[in-house]
Amino acid sequence: MSDLLQLVVQENAADLHIRVGVPPVIRLHGTLHKVEGPVLRPEDTEELMRTITSEDNIQHVRERGGADFGFAFGELARFRVSVFKEKGNFGIVARQIPSKLLTLEQLGIPPSVRELLYKPRGLVLVTGPTGSGKTTSLASMINIINEERDDAHIITIEDPIEYYHKHKKAVITQREINVDVPNFAEALRRALRQDPDVILVGEMRDLETIDAAITAAETGHLVFGTLHTTGAAKTIDRVVNAFPVNQQEQIRIQLSTVLQAVISQLLLPRCDKPGRVAIFEIMINTPSIAALIRDNKTFRIQSDIQTGAKYGMVTLDSFLLEKYQAGMISQEEVITKAQDPTTILQKLQELEAGRTLEEASRR
Numbered sequence: 001m002s003d004l005l006q007l008v009v010q011e012n013a014a015d016l017h018i019r020v021g022v023p024p025v026i027r028l029h030g031t032l033h034k035v036e037g038p039v040l041r042p043e044d045t046e047e048l049m050r051t052i053t054s055e056d057n058i059q060h061v062r063e064r065g066g067a068d069f070g071f072a073f074g075e076l077a078r079f080r081v082s083v084f085k086e087k088g089n090f091g092i093v094a095r096q097i098p099s100k101l102l103t104l105e106q107l108g109i110p111p112s113v114r115e116l117l118y119k120p121r122g123l124v125l126v127t128g129p130t131g132s133g134k135t136t137s138l139a140s141m142i143n144i145i146n147e148e149r150d151d152a153h154i155i156t157i158e159d160p161i162e163y164y165h166k167h168k169k170a171v172i173t174q175r176e177i178n179v180d181v182p183n184f185a186e187a188l189r190r191a192l193r194q195d196p197d198v199i200l201v202g203e204m205r206d207l208e209t210i211d212a213a214i215t216a217a218e219t220g221h222l223v224f225g226t227l228h229t230t231g232a233a234k235t236i237d238r239v240v241n242a243f244p245v246n247q248q249e250q251i252r253i254q255l256s257t258v259l260q261a262v263i264s265q266l267l268l269p270r271c272d273k274p275g276r277v278a279i280f281e282i283m284i285n286t287p288s289i290a291a292l293i294r295d296n297k298t299f300r301i302q303s304d305i306q307t308g309a310k311y312g313m314v315t316l317d318s319f320l321l322e323k324y325q326a327g328m329i330s331q332e333e334v335i336t337k338a339q340d341p342t343t344i345l346q347k348l349q350e351l352e353a354g355r356t357l358e359e360a361s362r363r
Contacts, residue, residue, distance in 0.1 A: 001051040005073045007035065008096050014131075016079075018092035020045050030269040030276055042089045049090045053083055061085060070097075070160040070176075080162050097162045098136065101143045108278045109137060112312020113263060117145050122260035123217035125204075125239075127229045133267050133278055134226045138200060139163040141224065145198055146170045153195055157187040158202035170198075177202075188212035192219065201225040207242045214239075214251070217258040231316065231339055232262040232283035232305065233298040256290040264316060266337060268323075271330045277323055279337070281316035284308065302339070317344055325351070 004024050008016050015027040020042050024035040040048075050058070052071050060067040066084035071094070073079060078097040083090065104114060116124050126134045142165060145152055152170040159177035166172075173194065181187040184201060185208035191199055196216075204210045204225040217223040229235040236255065243251050264281040282305075283289065289304050305313045320334045321344070331348060338344035 001048045002073075004035070004048075005077075005079070005094070008079075008094070009073070009077045012096075014096060016092070016094040016096075018045050018048055018090075018094075019086070020089040020091070029274050030267070045090045045092070049083055049092055052081060052092075052094075057083065061090070068160055070162060078162065078164075080160060101140055101163065102136070104140055104144070107133070107137060107140060108280070109140075109263075110280060110282050110312060110314055112282055112284065113141070113261075114144070115312070116261055117141055118149070119222050119260055121217060121220045121222055121258075123214065123255075123258045124222070124224050124260050125227060125235055125262045126224065126265070127227045127231075127235050127262060128265040129228060129230065131267065132265050134265065135162050135202075137263070137265060137278075138224055138226065139165075142172075142198075142200055146172055149197075152197040154198040154200070155191045155194060155196045156200040156202070157181070157184055157191070158200070159184070184209040185212050188216060192216060192221075196221055198222045199224070204239075210239055210242050214254055214258060218254060222260075230264050230266070231281060231302075232264065233301045235262050235264070236293055236298050236301070252294055252296060256285075256293040259285045259290075259293070261285060266316075268329050268333050268337065270328050271333075272327050277328050279316060279319050279323065279329075280314065281305070281319065282312060282314050284311045284313050286311055315339070320344070321347060321351075324348075 004016055008026055011026065011028055013026040013028045017025040020040055023037045023039055025032050026035060057067040057069055061083050066082065068082050071079045071081045077099055079094040080097055082093045126138055128134050142154060142156065145154060146165055146168045148169060150169040154170050154172045156174045161174050161176045165174065175181050175187055177183060188201065188209065189212060199216055199221055201209065201213050201223065204213055204227055213223050213225050227235055227238055229238050239255060240248050240251050262283040266279045267276045268279055270277050289301055292298060292300050305315050317338050317340055320338060323329045324331060324334045334344060335341055
């Protein structure tokens with residue numbers, strides 16, 4: 001296992017997959033690559049699993065079918081590990097957590113996000129599919145608050161803890177689900193009695209947690225949370241629809257008041273060199289957007305984002321086009337990931353026509 005983890009670090013791969021019936025597999029720049037070697041047998045995967053898993057976690061896997069935990073590979077790297085049963089055998093996915101926190105600029109996050117880190121209160125949602133870099137973006141945001149705000153006690157609630165933060169200007173408390181506290185909702189309730197200024201909720205996965213996060217934002221705390229949605233409108237609908245129908249109008253009113261921003265992101269493979277590039281949509285809650293949330297007109301939010309550049313807003317589609325024009329992503333990626341493929345296709349055709357005319361005029 002040590003050799004495999006060494007390989008992941010050496011190649012700067014994202015994930016290591018261990019399964020019965022296939023050699024070990026690493027994910028490099030979004031693509032899966034089989035490691036040279038024999039096909040793994042059930043006893044092989046169990047032996048590999050035992051080298052990095054405590055008896056408590058093994059018991060958890062046997063009783064519940066899976067366990068998630070953080071794992072330090074010496075001084076080289078940390079991994080987020082998921083051990084699980086499949087077809088009666090053990091399987092492992094280990095995701096490498098970068099040891100160095102990147103700046104917002106290095107991650108490509110638009111500058112308007114930095115202003116959110118100094119808000120005294122409110123809810124900031126970072127959304128996107130699994131593996132889109134939400135945790136990395138949030139860790140960088142928390143690091144800036146930690147380095148620059150001496151008025152902040154930061155509480156992070158994670159499952160598991162991925163990035164370890166040291167106390168800097170701020171004081172930081174990191175709590176892990178199933179280690180320090182049983183669940184997100186309980187951790188949030190307790191957090192409100194621990195003099196927090198900033199709270200990070202690793203995953204808003206159920207009604208109780210979403211409700212507690214909104215309450216925390218409403219009572220004067222800056223709350224960061226994540227959801228597995230893409231786009232501001234879908235995110236707001238997901239939050240509202242988590243509640244019973246008779247509470248949804250009240251939640252829309254609360255959200256319109258406490259929501260500061262929705263940051264949606266994707267990670268796409270680069271076409272100009274190995275690696276991936278982050279794509280963002282930024283929605284800042286203006287009085288106009290707050291009114292749309294209150295009036296249940298989230299379908300009109302997209303047009304407000306399109307015209308909200310002066311507030312630091314940007315649409316996913318315009319960000320995709322920008323990276324395509326810079327030669328960083330392929331046309332296929334732009335079309336498949338666009339929120340409005342018809343309009344994007346039209347703009348791509350206009351760009352191609354413009355390039356053809358420009359080349360003709362040079363001749």
